[in-house]
Amino acid sequence: MKNHTSTKDVLGHPRGLLYLFFAELWERFSFYGMRALLVLYMTKHLLFTDEMSFGIYAAYMSLVYVTPMIGGMLADKVLGFRKAIVLGGVLMALGHFFLTFEQPIFFYGSLSLIIIGNGFFKPNISSFVGKLYNEGDTRRDAGFTIFYMGINIGGAVAPLLCAWLAELYGWHYGFVLAGIGMLLGLLVFKKGLNNNVFDEHGAVPNLAVYNQKRFGIKMGSLITVCALLFVPVFALIVRYHQFEHYLVWIVSLFLVLYIINVLRNVTVSERQKLLVAVYFTVLYTVFSAIFEQAGSSLTLFADRNVNLIGINAAQTNSINSSFIILFAIPFSMLWMYLNKINKNPNSVIKFGIGVALLGLGFVVFAMSAYQVDEFAKTPMLYLIIGYLVLTMGELFLSPIGLSKITELSPTKYVAFIMGVWFSANFYGHFFAGKIANLTTVSEGDLGMFSNGLLGEITTFITGMSSEVILSKEPIFHQLYSYVSVYSGFGFFTFLIGVLVMIFSKKIKRMMQNVH
Template structure:
């Protein structure tokens, strides 16, 4: 057994982790490369208004994270992880390349292809990582943190390269590079399959179910056909994003019904653990709603209200991922070390700290206004330092959440529950769009956070009052609309993070031994 472990492990982890690490790295390269360009492309090239751009971006990003619910279920029941990941990768690659054609049909179709593809790719590659470890394997948290670093290597490099290409040669070259990244990710995953590093994991769960014919077509193939047929539907939802709240109600009803169904079919311990998974997902929704100002309002904040040095606005999207690359391994080592000396904080405490540091990062963005110059531009230091602080919060919460979903889920429903976890991003992006729209200046207004309690919080953090800003002109009004929102939501997140820590004990008990 010792010889076998030594030959199949790499750096103390299953060899399959290495292939999933690089496949996810390149997939995220494609995703974040395109994401960094999207809002700027809409506002600067397509000349959409801020409100319309935020609406399309929020609809696209939220739908990207609701389709994993369906993709996870189909993988559990019909496709298996391997086929689902390949199907998702092909759809996403097509989506990135479609963006090179400048026509509304191609624009909305490309976003839709990525939405559908991500539904098959994202939950199943994350669940695949969990399958590499036994339930009581102490390396699990560390393995997910390493995997999460792969996500962010792609997320750090992509905005730098894609934004550079877009600026020097044109927007469409940036989108092409994102598509090439997705193809590389697919090739890495296929190489891992050919090398048999995943052994018997991720195969079709039931070949009879896969081969069962409906309308003369095997169920497995019917899933692929249906995936392509849903593309126009999601394209219309993105185009008419103002009606997305109806989809939120539909998704919520589906989640409640299916989770209730699962809760009735599991043991008492599994039920309690599953409720904790739902609680963690709710916290992640709050985290995501604030965190995902990156890519939308924070990109425009950097473009309009920050004295940038060495980076353009799109490239600032790489700062968060760059810090994760620097911090992921130290955090991974930290969790392993703290486990050995039995001082590793439980997951509930980590979640509370994650939400708190997220809020603190956005408070720092608010503080930047205190050193605004005469052109209403703030020092870049605050953008970098604030991003560093909320990145620390992300490392306390996001990779740990991925790990806990695989532990808290009943084995039969692990991919679906991973989809539930990613649904937090669906809700988060939906609400992130609402938050981002609060930063848009219209009719000379200065936003909803200029009066009452939040007006006082904003003035304390930013050093700016509503009267001062109105007297200074449009540039300061735009700055104030950003920092007032960041300061207010930052304080809200800090308070909630503290409350999560204070009331952590009963939640910990419901985890029934899972740390």
């Protein structure tokens, strides 16, 4: 049975894509609007230290991407995509609105509601996009790139508007606007359901299981109750983020055991493709750990050490998404054109290019130190060019990864494997917090990137030596801590991307008919 008919196509794609595009746009508006404010809110308003703020931010952002594994499984077995997306959206909206209350219980509880809500929303709306296309449909990559543009329209506009409101009227107005964005996303999705644009896709997979009672409550309703009961659990994990590494081990054990179980219950062909999906997820973890400095250390770098023109530090979070908007459609058209002439590089090569460009982007951030002024401020141009380069890398990797995961996953496990894909962000944010902490300054100590080979790499890329910096004012020490970390991680990330391309052929063979 076909997943769509040509009469339901809009601009060459299934009509349902349009509704999912706008639903995800508004959901990401809410998410990125709040994210842009969070570290600055903690350091400037709540007066948390850099280390504590990075820890809370990393714990929150990593948990946001571990819950999709659970949300994906529950959608596969009980809820279906539709009900999971609605439940997730409601929880996230509540989380944004509760951030307007300043008591600690509301602060940590709000982050927990968003964490749990995202687990139901994020993997299932992405999997829904995959369901709109037949297997082998050459429009799939282009469709996911368009969907990805919707994510980034929300991501570009939200920091500008939410940060503007926060600066003009107060932090809480920015958080309220983020919550309104989430409600708009829910309304768009409900309109799509009412207009029946998704045909039979995303409905409850088994009504008997959904209506089955446990403790006198239907399974579908019990999931909602359990989601609310876990709010204080995740709130405590964020509050005591220094113990999060125990959760990392628990999640890793669960992932390994569940994936082994899946591998034992699929065909040889499906097993090989699933192993490639795991490989892509590992690469995405590396990408995420470096890329996600954007919401933490890069925001503080922009605030403290960049001569910003026309925007504030929170609004710099929109630069990446703005470039995505500019280039998503051209990239989508490029993949379709290269398909027609049989010159489209395979997905492994695209991943390698993406990782290499990410590394180059951070090298550009580090090179800004060559033009530092007497106030330890660097030109904004380097920040913009660095974001441009890493955005190109993101377009080579992230939307392609979304597309390939839906193709490489066994059909009955697709939402769970999509959750595994998003777990890369869980690990990525956990390690991103560790990397961000390397940028904090201790008196007389410039960190591990100031000595030996790492110190030589830093000096080559930034033009700054640790000996000269130690003789300057503390604000220069802070600048050095940022650019030294960016130069080291940028250099080694670039090398990883090159190695991925060199060893791509074997991985491509394991993908079989998936390009």
